[in-house]
Amino acid sequence: MNNIIEITSLQKSYGEIKAVNNISLSVNKGEMFGLVGPDGAGKTTMIRILCGLIIQKSGTVKILDKNLSQSRKEIQKNIGYLSQKFSLYGDLSVDENIEFFAEIHNVKDYFERRDELLEFSRLKSFRNRTAEKLSGGMKQKLALVCSLIHEPKILFLDEPTTGVDPVSRRDFWKILSKLLKDGITIFMSTPYLDEAERCNRVALMNAGKIIALDTPQKIKEKMDRQIIEIVCNPVRTAYRAIKKNTELEVQMFGDRINVVVENYSSELSSIKKILTENRVQITDERIIPPSLENVFMHLIKDSE
Amino acid sequence: MKTIIHIIRKEFLQFKRDPKMFGIILIAPIIQLIFLGYAATLDLNTVHTIFYDQDKTTTSRNFIEEFKSSGFFQIDHYADNYEDVQTYIEKGKSLVAIVIPKDFEKKINRRETAQLQAIFNGSDGNSASIAAGYIAAITTTFSKQIVKDFIDVSGRKISTVGKISAEARVWYNPELKTRNFMVPAIVGLLVSIVTLILTSLAVVKEKEIGTLEQLIVTPIKPLQLIIGKLVPFLILGFVSVTIVIVAMNIIFGIHVRGSVVFLFFSSFLYILSTLGLGLFVSTVSKTQQQAMMIAIFAVMMPMIYLSGFAFPVENMPTIIQYISYAIPLKYFITIIRGVILKGNGFVQHWFDATMLLAMGILILFFSALRFRKRLE
Numbered sequence: 001m002n003n004i005i006e007i008t009s010l011q012k013s014y015g016e017i018k019a020v021n022n023i024s025l026s027v028n029k030g031e032m033f034g035l036v037g038p039d040g041a042g043k044t045t046m047i048r049i050l051c052g053l054i055i056q057k058s059g060t061v062k063i064l065d066k067n068l069s070q071s072r073k074e075i076q077k078n079i080g081y082l083s084q085k086f087s088l089y090g091d092l093s094v095d096e097n098i099e100f101f102a103e104i105h106n107v108k109d110y111f112e113r114r115d116e117l118l119e120f121s122r123l124k125s126f127r128n129r130t131a132e133k134l135s136g137g138m139k140q141k142l143a144l145v146c147s148l149i150h151e152p153k154i155l156f157l158d159e160p161t162t163g164v165d166p167v168s169r170r171d172f173w174k175i176l177s178k179l180l181k182d183g184i185t186i187f188m189s190t191p192y193l194d195e196a197e198r199c200n201r202v203a204l205m206n207a208g209k210i211i212a213l214d215t216p217q218k219i220k221e222k223m224d225r226q227i228i229e230i231v232c233n234p235v236r237t238a239y240r241a242i243k244k245n246t247e248l249e250v251q252m253f254g255d256r257i258n259v260v261v262e263n264y265s266s267e268l269s270s271i272k273k274i275l276t277e278n279r280v281q282i283t284d285e286r287i288i289p290p291s292l293e294n295v296f297m298h299l300i301k302d303s304e
Numbered sequence: 305m306k307t308i309i310h311i312i313r314k315e316f317l318q319f320k321r322d323p324k325m326f327g328i329i330l331i332a333p334i335i336q337l338i339f340l341g342y343a344a345t346l347d348l349n350t351v352h353t354i355f356y357d358q359d360k361t362t363t364s365r366n367f368i369e370e371f372k373s374s375g376f377f378q379i380d381h382y383a384d385n386y387e388d389v390q391t392y393i394e395k396g397k398s399l400v401a402i403v404i405p406k407d408f409e410k411k412i413n414r415r416e417t418a419q420l421q422a423i424f425n426g427s428d429g430n431s432a433s434i435a436a437g438y439i440a441a442i443t444t445t446f447s448k449q450i451v452k453d454f455i456d457v458s459g460r461k462i463s464t465v466g467k468i469s470a471e472a473r474v475w476y477n478p479e480l481k482t483r484n485f486m487v488p489a490i491v492g493l494l495v496s497i498v499t500l501i502l503t504s505l506a507v508v509k510e511k512e513i514g515t516l517e518q519l520i521v522t523p524i525k526p527l528q529l530i531i532g533k534l535v536p537f538l539i540l541g542f543v544s545v546t547i548v549i550v551a552m553n554i555i556f557g558i559h560v561r562g563s564v565v566f567l568f569f570s571s572f573l574y575i576l577s578t579l580g581l582g583l584f585v586s587t588v589s590k591t592q593q594q595a596m597m598i599a600i601f602a603v604m605m606p607m608i609y610l611s612g613f614a615f616p617v618e619n620m621p622t623i624i625q626y627i628s629y630a631i632p633l634k635y636f637i638t639i640i641r642g643v644i645l646k647g648n649g650f651v652q653h654w655f656d657a658t659m660l661l662a663m664g665i666l667i668l669f670f671s672a673l674r675f676r677k678r679l680e
Contacts, residue, residue: 051521052520052521053517053520053521073523073525076521076522076523077523079521080521081517081518081521083514083517083518085514086514087513087514087515087517087518088513088515088518089314089318089513089515090513091318091321091322092314092317092318092321096314096317100310100314101518101522103306103307103310104307104310104311104519104522104523104524105522105523106306106307106523130321146518147518
């Protein structure tokens, strides 16, 4: 069983909106699979279907070689799920939360694993504190610990680091890489592309469809265009000017714009001309290797 | 089974952390009992009265004297004019004003019918009608006396005639105290609050904070989850029944005349319905506030009004009476009053108990079904 998760023509709609529109994909055992996409792309719906929280309209999901619709409870024994928001018992202590989740999974000798997980997540000194008194990042780490106490084979994470401080985020990722070493398969959704970059494979989701699926490296290689990065001021004017006067794709990032071009040498001069005409001051210009972000924005634009 | 025990244990751990919960469960019953026991009284012991004696004769004064000596009337004021009467009634200082017209004595002496005017503050209809009864009784006695005096004076002999005298004897509540009627019913009220409202809140809370979702992704089966969530409130329900029964005895001296075992057994039957209703409320609400509002206004209030808690069901229009047959609290209150005041048991209440059981199973079954469907 190399494919630990096997999804075939999965569909789910809410009214008119097709949240998941005919998706087929498979996840290899032991890999970290990332689901990336803008808000409302259908990432959460996907994960909720895979965890058995909602039922798809059509299509099949096989997890651990079992059909989800038939052996949901069987599968749920072997998966862990971490939702977007902190969902633990705020009035119970760190230890009690872990204990409860261990018990309902019928894990008996959880003490050692609990200590190990607490140690690793650096929550050990807070073990008697009630969960509601933890900081946001610690809460999320505790939730992760709770979803790991029964040693699941697959871990589903729905935007786990959204709203978590950078330090906790790093801790969080450290735990995840250790889990991968232990052979756990991780299926996560994230809006952050730097996180997507760390996945073995990523699927870009937009409007219920997968528009790209490969390793981050291969996805970037697929981009057959060049990117000109222009640091300029005011950025907004520059962005509008290029959009108005050319057919080129332009992306805006803070103090710079990225323009997607077929050929750098032939198009740079005309771009610069447009910018100077619109009284945009150019501080720097260079050609850059496409980032995942460039590629995704390009692909999303193409698919629309 | 073990899973259920884990959920129950977690639930109690959470109760322990929430001091408010203890207040609701332990102190609220006693406070309610005291408030309702002392305040919810429909008895009328003192009728605030004013007299406007236009006649000012021996007869009229004797008549007023009768009121004074009856013990029910407290004469606040002797008015000289109608404006005075109006002010007292309007301000609510007096419940009734009795006006004795000018030729009261003259008419009686002429053997005509003398008129008497009684003006009531009818805004409290219940008290007014009780006071009217008292006044009618005193007036009847007074006019009988006039007839007797007249016969005596005229020297005629009264031939013996048969007469009927009704000897009223009140069972179960000899002093006709409202308290004895109301206080036992509080058992029903409190059990409803503890089980129905708290259950719906506890379930919706898990929904709100997202732990319910977390639980669904575990091997827990929906039925285990439902039982694990409901049993703690069943236990709390029993605790509050016990507290109210003990407090009722200590504070008001009302003790359970019938079988305590049957009382607890029927509490159990009734709690099946309230837990079911609580579960139902949790399936239709997204937040705890919503659950609270729905539980109180859509479920509890109609249930209390139609249960005969305060207003006898027999006096309601026929249609409403039919609706009340679908109210579990009605049967439970009938049983509570029967067991506590009359010393009844299963023999007298087998029908009510059966109805509770049937409704309980029905409500719980459908709510559980709906809850399960919502989970999936």
